[in-house]
Amino acid sequence: MNSGDFMKTQMNTRHMLQIALFLVIGAIAPLLDTTMTNVALDTIMKSMAVSVNDVQWVTTSYVLALGIAVPIAGWATNWFDGKRIYLWALIVFLIGSLVSSFSTTLPILIIGRIIQGAGAGIIVPLITTLVVQASGGTGLGKIMAVVGLPVVLIPILGPSIGGFLIDTLSWHWIFLVNVPLVIIAWVLLSWKLPAFPAPRTGKHLDFPSLITLAGLFTSAIIGITRFSTGDHFFSAKVLTPILLAITFLIGYVVYASLRPKQALVSLKLFKSPTFDASAIILMLSGIAVNGAMFLLPLYLQNSRGLTVIWSGAYLIAQGVGLLVARGEIGKLTDAIGARWVVLVAIVIAIAGTLPFVFFTAHTSTWLVLLALFVRGIGQGGLTIPVMADSYTGVPKELVAEATTATRMLQNIGGAVGTAILATVIQHELPSTGMNAAYQTAFMWSVGFIAITAVPAWFLSHRKPVSISASEKAE
Incomplete structure (x- = not known):
C-alpha cells in the first residue's frame, strides 16, 4: 500500500x-x-x-x-x-x-x-x-x-x-x-x-405476520398478568387470552407454511438445531435476565429500604460485571464455541442470583454487591455468545430473518419475564409478606436460568464458522 x-x-x-x-x-x-x-x-x-x-x-x-x-x-x-x-x-x-x-x-x-x-x-x-x-x-x-x-x-x-x-x-x-x-x-x-x-x-413488510405475532405475544402477557389478580388459570379472564395466543401461534405457523416467501420469520430457520437452541435460550434468558432487572430495584427499595439513588448505585456492581464479561466472552466463544461458554455462564448467573433467595433486609451490603457483580458476569455470558451462535448453520438468504427473530425473541422474553415475576410477587405478598415474596420471585428467576442449560447443550462446541468464510468455501 x-x-x-x-x-x-x-x-x-x-x-x-x-x-x-x-x-x-x-x-x-x-x-x-x-x-x-x-x-x-x-x-x-x-x-x-x-x-x-x-x-x-x-x-x-x-x-x-x-x-x-x-x-x-x-x-x-x-x-x-x-x-x-x-x-x-x-x-x-x-x-x-x-x-x-x-x-x-x-x-x-x-x-x-x-x-x-x-x-x-x-x-x-x-x-x-x-x-x-x-x-x-x-x-x-x-x-x-x-x-x-x-x-x-x-x-x-x-x-x-x-x-x-x-x-x-x-x-x-x-x-x-x-x-x-x-x-x-x-x-x-x-x-x-x-x-x-x-x-x-428484499421483502416488503408483511402485515399479516406482524399483526399475528403482536397478537400472540400481547395475548400471552395479558393472560399471565390476569392470573395474578386472583383469578384461577381456568377462569374465563385468564383462559381467553391464553387460548387466543395459541390461536395466533397456530395461525402464524399455517400462514408461514402457505406463504413462506412473505412470512416475517421463515419456518426454515427452525430446521437448524443451533438456531432452535439459540432462540429458546434468548427467550429464557430474556425472561430471567430482564425479568430480574425489573425485580432488583423493587427488592432493593422495598425489602432493603434503600432510597432510589442508592438502589441505582448498588446496580452499578452488576453493570461492572457485565463490562468485565464483555471483554473476554467474545474471545472464549471464538476459541471453544458457544456451548461451554454458555453452560459456565449459567452456573455463574445462578451463583449471582440464588443468594437473593436467602438475603434479608440485614444482609451485608458487600455480599449483595458481590452477588450483583457475579450476576453481571453471568448475564454477559448468557447473551453475547448465543447471539453469535444463532447464525451457525443458517443459510445466507435467511440471515436477515434470523437477526429479526433473535432480537424479537430476546425482547419478548424480557416482557414475559417481567409479567411472570410481577405475577409471582403479587400472588405471594398477601400471604407471605414482602421479603418472602421477593425471595420466591428470585427463585423463579433462578429456575428460568437453570432451564437454559437444556437448549445450551445443543449450541455449537467448536470455533464458529463466519458467514464470509462459508461463502468462500462454496
Missing part, C-alpha cells in the same frame, strides 16, 4: 468513526431511558397508588413495543433512506417521552411507553445496519467498539442518573430529560449524518 492509499484508508476510517459516533449519540436517550425507568418503578407505583402487577406494564409495554418494532426497522432500511428513518424514529421517541413525562395516570404513562418503545425499537437495530451499510463491511472492529460503548456504559450509569433525578426532582424527569437529549441528537444528525440510500430490495 502506497502513502496515498494509506492516507485515504485513514480518512475513510475516521469518517466512519464519526458516523458511528453520531448514530450512538442518537441512541443515548433510548438506552438511558430503559435503565432509568427500572429504578423509578417503586416511586411510580406509590405515586399512582397501583399494584406491582399494574406497574410492571410500564416496563412490559415498552419492551413489547420494542420487540414488535424490530422487523419494521429491517424492512424500512430496505425501502427508505436510512437517515430519514433514524430522524423520524427519534421524533417518535421524543413524542413518547413527552407523553410519559406529563402523564398523571397509569394508562397514559403506558401509552407513552408504547410510543417510546416503537421509536427505540427502530433506533437501536438501525445503528448496526447503517454502520455496516456505510462501511461496506470493512474496518468494523474499531467502529463496532464505538457503537458498543454506550451499550456497556449506560447500564452502569443509567440507574444512578435515574436515582439522582427521582430523588432531587421527580420521576417525571426520567422521561423529561430525554427531550433535550433527543433534540440535540436530531439537530446534530440532520446536519452531519450523510444520506443512506435504500437498496430497494
Whole structure:
C-alpha cells in the first residue's frame, strides 16, 4: 500500500468513526431511558397508588413495543433512506417521552411507553445496519467498539442518573430529560449524518405476520398478568387470552407454511438445531435476565429500604460485571464455541442470583454487591455468545430473518419475564409478606436460568464458522 492509499484508508476510517459516533449519540436517550425507568418503578407505583402487577406494564409495554418494532426497522432500511428513518424514529421517541413525562395516570404513562418503545425499537437495530451499510463491511472492529460503548456504559450509569433525578426532582424527569437529549441528537444528525440510500430490495413488510405475532405475544402477557389478580388459570379472564395466543401461534405457523416467501420469520430457520437452541435460550434468558432487572430495584427499595439513588448505585456492581464479561466472552466463544461458554455462564448467573433467595433486609451490603457483580458476569455470558451462535448453520438468504427473530425473541422474553415475576410477587405478598415474596420471585428467576442449560447443550462446541468464510468455501 502506497502513502496515498494509506492516507485515504485513514480518512475513510475516521469518517466512519464519526458516523458511528453520531448514530450512538442518537441512541443515548433510548438506552438511558430503559435503565432509568427500572429504578423509578417503586416511586411510580406509590405515586399512582397501583399494584406491582399494574406497574410492571410500564416496563412490559415498552419492551413489547420494542420487540414488535424490530422487523419494521429491517424492512424500512430496505425501502427508505436510512437517515430519514433514524430522524423520524427519534421524533417518535421524543413524542413518547413527552407523553410519559406529563402523564398523571397509569394508562397514559403506558401509552407513552408504547410510543417510546416503537421509536427505540427502530433506533437501536438501525445503528448496526447503517454502520455496516456505510462501511461496506470493512474496518468494523474499531467502529463496532464505538457503537458498543454506550451499550456497556449506560447500564452502569443509567440507574444512578435515574436515582439522582427521582430523588432531587421527580420521576417525571426520567422521561423529561430525554427531550433535550433527543433534540440535540436530531439537530446534530440532520446536519452531519450523510444520506443512506435504500437498496430497494428484499421483502416488503408483511402485515399479516406482524399483526399475528403482536397478537400472540400481547395475548400471552395479558393472560399471565390476569392470573395474578386472583383469578384461577381456568377462569374465563385468564383462559381467553391464553387460548387466543395459541390461536395466533397456530395461525402464524399455517400462514408461514402457505406463504413462506412473505412470512416475517421463515419456518426454515427452525430446521437448524443451533438456531432452535439459540432462540429458546434468548427467550429464557430474556425472561430471567430482564425479568430480574425489573425485580432488583423493587427488592432493593422495598425489602432493603434503600432510597432510589442508592438502589441505582448498588446496580452499578452488576453493570461492572457485565463490562468485565464483555471483554473476554467474545474471545472464549471464538476459541471453544458457544456451548461451554454458555453452560459456565449459567452456573455463574445462578451463583449471582440464588443468594437473593436467602438475603434479608440485614444482609451485608458487600455480599449483595458481590452477588450483583457475579450476576453481571453471568448475564454477559448468557447473551453475547448465543447471539453469535444463532447464525451457525443458517443459510445466507435467511440471515436477515434470523437477526429479526433473535432480537424479537430476546425482547419478548424480557416482557414475559417481567409479567411472570410481577405475577409471582403479587400472588405471594398477601400471604407471605414482602421479603418472602421477593425471595420466591428470585427463585423463579433462578429456575428460568437453570432451564437454559437444556437448549445450551445443543449450541455449537467448536470455533464458529463466519458467514464470509462459508461463502468462500462454496
